[in-house]
Amino acid sequence: MNVLFVASECAPFVKTGGLADVVGALPKALAASGVAVRILLPAYPALAPVVAQGREVYASSGSAFGPLRVVAARSAELDLLLLDAPQLFARPGNPYLEGPGRDYPDNHLRFGALSHVGAILAREGVDGFLPDILHAHDWQAGLAPAYLALTPGRSVTSVITIHNIAFQGVFGAHLLPQLELPLQGFNVDGFEYYGNFSFLKAGVVYADRITTVSPTYARELTDPAFGFGFEGIVAARRGRLSGILNGVDLDVWNPAKDPDLVKCYTGAAPTKRVANRAALEARFGLSLAPDAPLFCVVSRLTRQKGIDLLVDVLPRLVARGAGLVVLGSGDMDLEVRLRAAAAAWPERIGVELGYDEPLSHLMQGGADSIIIPSRFEPCGLTQLYGLRYGCLPLVARTGGLADTVIDGNSVALASGVATGFQFAPVTAAALGDAIDRACDVFADKKAWRTMMTNAMRQRVGWDKSAAQYRNLYESALQEAAAPRD
Numbered sequence: 001m002n003v004l005f006v007a008s009e010c011a012p013f014v015k016t017g018g019l020a021d022v023v024g025a026l027p028k029a030l031a032a033s034g035v036a037v038r039i040l041l042p043a044y045p046a047l048a049p050v051v052a053q054g055r056e057v058y059a060s061s062g063s064a065f066g067p068l069r070v071v072a073a074r075s076a077e078l079d080l081l082l083l084d085a086p087q088l089f090a091r092p093g094n095p096y097l098e099g100p101g102r103d104y105p106d107n108h109l110r111f112g113a114l115s116h117v118g119a120i121l122a123r124e125g126v127d128g129f130l131p132d133i134l135h136a137h138d139w140q141a142g143l144a145p146a147y148l149a150l151t152p153g154r155s156v157t158s159v160i161t162i163h164n165i166a167f168q169g170v171f172g173a174h175l176l177p178q179l180e181l182p183l184q185g186f187n188v189d190g191f192e193y194y195g196n197f198s199f200l201k202a203g204v205v206y207a208d209r210i211t212t213v214s215p216t217y218a219r220e221l222t223d224p225a226f227g228f229g230f231e232g233i234v235a236a237r238r239g240r241l242s243g244i245l246n247g248v249d250l251d252v253w254n255p256a257k258d259p260d261l262v263k264c265y266t267g268a269a270p271t272k273r274v275a276n277r278a279a280l281e282a283r284f285g286l287s288l289a290p291d292a293p294l295f296c297v298v299s300r301l302t303r304q305k306g307i308d309l310l311v312d313v314l315p316r317l318v319a320r321g322a323g324l325v326v327l328g329s330g331d332m333d334l335e336v337r338l339r340a341a342a343a344a345w346p347e348r349i350g351v352e353l354g355y356d357e358p359l360s361h362l363m364q365g366g367a368d369s370i371i372i373p374s375r376f377e378p379c380g381l382t383q384l385y386g387l388r389y390g391c392l393p394l395v396a397r398t399g400g401l402a403d404t405v406i407d408g409n410s411v412a413l414a415s416g417v418a419t420g421f422q423f424a425p426v427t428a429a430a431l432g433d434a435i436d437r438a439c440d441v442f443a444d445k446k447a448w449r450t451m452m453t454n455a456m457r458q459r460v461g462w463d464k465s466a467a468q469y470r471n472l473y474e475s476a477l478q479e480a481a482a483p484r485d
């Protein structure tokens with residue numbers, strides 16, 4: 001089976017969040033189950049060396065998007081199709097923003113072109129590869145199913161995955177004529193959205209299947225509290241919606257062989273982690289009692305991630321004797337408040353503002369617990385890394401966090417199945433209570449060790465989810481092939 005991914009990010013080349021991790025890891029897992037994936041991705045400057053080594057496999061000069069060409073190349077074990085259009089993508093830095101908080105004004109054209117070319121390659125095939133399925137990821141690829149449904153040509157089954165419904169790709173209707181999209185779709189049952197148009201709505205309405213990245217988030221999407229206005233649109237297609245958990249790239253995230261750790265370790269001897277914790281404390285200038293837990297946060301610093309709730313409970317965390325190291329960047333007010341906390345408690349709280357992949361590994365390998373107080377979390381990856389590294393996740397009970405962490409309540413502790421801590425409702429008070437509970441369990445070395453061993457035993461790789469995607473592709477293809485009555 002051949003599947004064409006269409007996406008705006010892919011690790012290790014371009015990443016702003018979990019979407020990139022999924023697009024970079026799922027194709028390898030699918031390959032192992034007999035599904036060949038090629039990934040259509042914009043040729044941002046970071047990909048220039050890969051483009052230079054590739055072969056041109058598609059070119060067009062006559063489209064509304066300007067000259068477009070596609071270069072095929074293999075890199076990082078991935079088969080890439082790079083959309084080389086310098087007028088759209090030769091811009092360094094963040095793929096979406098021209099400055100902090102400011103989207104590029106031509107994002108509709110940039111990702112319209114990506115979706116448009118995705119539909120063409122899916123239909124016509126490319127480089128000897130004829131896709132059975134087009135799999136669009138997030139709003140940036142959302143128009144691809146609409147192009148497939150509304151323009152003439154070979155019929156191709158399409159799937160869209162919603163990685164975060166807060167990002168919907170909404171643009172003014174006056175921009176539509178620039179996109180070579182048939183205007184018959186500009187209505188309430190198509191991509192029209194309150195007088196504007198939405199890339200994500202186009203994907204949800206026209207794709208044959210809709211997936212999101214956890215079963216709980218799939219349920220939450222039809223709830224006004226989580227749907228960001230899309231709850232009705234998603235509910236109307238409920239029968240086509242499913243939730244498949246993300247996995248972890250087990251080669252990249254492997255505490256037994258992680259070059260970013262001071263000391264590697266396995267689930268058989270997780271106490272070797274203490275050397276990593278010492279390195280972390282030294283790096284952040286902390287001084288903690290060995291019997292006090294060290295918490296960490298690796299996150300975008302935003303309200304979605306509940307970082308404001310964490311800042312509110314810091315006095316409580318410090319009063320318990322615990323420590324905290326934070327790596328992230330995001331909203332200015334949260335950065336300022338975190339810096340102030342680090343200045344107020346320099347031996348207990350360390351903050352590094354920025355993006356640092358190696359440090360994120362050391363934090364998972366050295367801290368005792370990772371705090372993820374998200375108000376919503378489609379899947380979340382850092383709790384999965386935490387499980388794999390024995391850095392017990394302390395999480396809000398929402399989305400994929402609810403699906404992947406077994407709360408260390410008295411029953412789960414007694415029966416030895418707990419892997420972390422959950423709290424609800426998502427308030428500072430409930431977060432503070434969960435931190436208290438974690439500190440209590442940490443004081444019981446045996447109980448904590450059992451939890452670490454359990455956590456490290458969880459199957460967080462991609463194999464199970466890849467099988468679910470394969471089944472989904474097969475069922476969508478069978479349905480498309482079935483005679484209609």
Ligand code: ADP
Nearest residue numbers: 017018299327328354355356357360380381382
């Ligand atoms: P989201 O995609 O909503 O940001 P996820 O948990 O799905 O959240 O994925 C976040 C990814 O980005 C993880 O791989 C996490 O380790 C990584 N990450 C987030 N912030 C940083 C940072 N400051 N430095 C390094 N890695 C980070």
